[in-house]
Amino acid sequence: MKYNFDQIIDRKGTNASKWEPQVLNQLFGEEDLLPFWVADMDFKVAQPIVDAIVKAAEHGIYGYSVRPEEYYKAIIDWTEKRFGWKIDKEWIDYTPGIVPAVNYAIQAFCMPGDNVVIQQPVYYPFSNAIKNNGCHVVSNDLVFDGEKYNMDFGDLESKLKDPKVTMMILCSPHNPVSRVWDLEDLKKVAHLCLENNVFLISDEIHNDLVYSGYKHTIFGLVGEEFLDNLMVCTAPSKTFNLAGMQSSNVIIPNPVHRQRFRRILEKNSIGGQNPLSIVSLIAAYTEGEEWLEQLLEYLEGNIKFIEEYLKENLPKAKMIKPQATYLAWIDFSGYESDSRKLEELMTKKAKVAMDAGTWFGEQGAGYMRLNFACPRELLKKGLDRIASVTNS
Ligand SMILES: Cc1ncc(COP(=O)(O)O)c(C=O)c1O
Known part of the structure; x- marks a missing residue:
C-alpha cells in the first residue's frame, strides 16, 4: 500500500496537544501558532493500526x-x-x-x-x-x-x-x-x-x-x-x-x-x-513496517527540503543535519543572539511554535527545535513565516 504523507489532516478540535489553542497559549503566550513543537507527527498512522483499533472499538466493551x-x-x-x-x-x-x-x-x-x-x-x-x-x-x-x-x-x-x-x-x-x-x-x-x-x-x-x-x-x-x-x-x-x-x-x-x-x-x-x-x-x-519505511523516506525528503530552504532563504540559520529523529536542531543565533528575543521573534512575529533551545538546558541558547514530521506544504508554510520575519 502506498501512503500519502502529503495529505494535510486537520487536527484542530481533536484534543491534540500540539494544536490546541489553550495549550499553545499556556506555553507560548499565543493561540494562533503553526505548531512544530511537541514530538508527534501530523501523519495518519499505518492502516493496519487503524483497522485493529476500529475492530476493538466496535466490539463496544x-x-x-x-x-x-x-x-x-x-x-x-x-x-x-x-x-x-x-x-x-x-x-x-x-x-x-x-x-x-x-x-x-x-x-x-x-x-x-x-x-x-x-x-x-x-x-x-x-x-x-x-x-x-x-x-x-x-x-x-x-x-x-x-x-x-x-x-x-x-x-x-x-x-x-x-x-x-x-x-x-x-x-x-x-x-x-x-x-x-x-x-x-x-x-x-x-x-x-x-x-x-x-x-x-x-x-x-x-x-x-x-x-x-x-x-x-x-x-x-x-x-x-x-x-x-x-x-x-x-x-x-x-x-x-x-x-x-x-x-x-x-x-x-x-x-x-x-x-x-x-x-x-x-x-x-x-x-x-x-x-x-x-x-x-x-x-x-x-x-507497520511497510508504513515505517515509507515514512522514513518522506522524512528524509523533508530534511533535504529544510536544508535547501535554509540555504536559499535563511542562510544565517544552521541546521545540524539529523542522523535520526524527526527533530531538527537549528542554530538561529545568526539572526538573533538573545534567546529570549529569538523565542519572541518566532512566536509573536513568525507565529510558529517550536521548542526553544534553552528548554533543553542553557547549552541550547540560540537554537530552536523544529519538528518536521508534517506534510511538506505545512513545513514550507512554517519556514516561510520564519523567513519573512528574519529577513525583514
Ligand atoms: C528522548 C525522549 N524520551 C521520552 C519521550 C516521551 O516519552 P513518553 O511520551 O513515552 O513518556 C520523548 C518524547 O519526545 C523523547 O524525545
Whole structure:
C-alpha cells in the first residue's frame, strides 16, 4: 500500500496537544501558532493500526485488559528483526510512557540526594524527573565540533567517578541534536558506568527513526558484560505516531534490578493497560513496517527540503543535519543572539511554535527545535513565516 504523507489532516478540535489553542497559549503566550513543537507527527498512522483499533472499538466493551502473548511476541520479534537483539519475555515491563519509566527508575535505583548524569542539551523531562524525585542533575555537556555533537569522555569519566552519582540517563539516538551514537561511544559509556557502579538507562524511543547512512546499535548489543547494569526503553510511540496510546517497553535483563523496578510499578499500581493501546502496539510491530519505511523516506525528503530552504532563504540559520529523529536542531543565533528575543521573534512575529533551545538546558541558547514530521506544504508554510520575519 502506498501512503500519502502529503495529505494535510486537520487536527484542530481533536484534543491534540500540539494544536490546541489553550495549550499553545499556556506555553507560548499565543493561540494562533503553526505548531512544530511537541514530538508527534501530523501523519495518519499505518492502516493496519487503524483497522485493529476500529475492530476493538466496535466490539463496544472496554473493560480491564490483559496483555496477551502476541503483545510480548510483537515486541520481541521487532527488537530482533530491526536491531538483532534477542530478548526474553521476562525482561519486558509495560509502562504508560518512557517519561513515567524514567521517573520509576529513579525511584527504584536512586536515593533522594543522589546525582544523576545526563548529557545536555537533552530532552528536558529528564531533568524534571531527576529533580522531582529529590535527586540532582549533573550534566556531561555534549560538545559541538561544527558539524555534529560528540560526547566529552574525559568530563564523563570525572563525573561518573563521584560516588554521589548513581545513575546515567543516555538518550540514544539523541534528542534534540538528532545524533546516532557510534558503537565505540556506547562502549565507552557502558565501561565507565560499570566501572563506577552507575546504573545506565538507555532511552531509545527514537531508535526506529534512523536515516540512511547511519546505524543505530541497541544498547543490549553493546556487550554481554553490560547487560546486568542496564535498562533499555523502547516504544512504538514515536515510530508509529502512537504517543497518545501511552505504551512503552522497559527491558531490564538483570532479575534483581527488574524486581526493584517492579516493586515501584506495584507501589504506583502500574500494570493494567488500555485495550486500544494493546491492539495498536501489536498491529504496529507486526504490520507497520511497510508504513515505517515509507515514512522514513518522506522524512528524509523533508530534511533535504529544510536544508535547501535554509540555504536559499535563511542562510544565517544552521541546521545540524539529523542522523535520526524527526527533530531538527537549528542554530538561529545568526539572526538573533538573545534567546529570549529569538523565542519572541518566532512566536509573536513568525507565529510558529517550536521548542526553544534553552528548554533543553542553557547549552541550547540560540537554537530552536523544529519538528518536521508534517506534510511538506505545512513545513514550507512554517519556514516561510520564519523567513519573512528574519529577513525583514
Ligand atoms: C528522548 C525522549 N524520551 C521520552 C519521550 C516521551 O516519552 P513518553 O511520551 O513515552 O513518556 C520523548 C518524547 O519526545 C523523547 O524525545
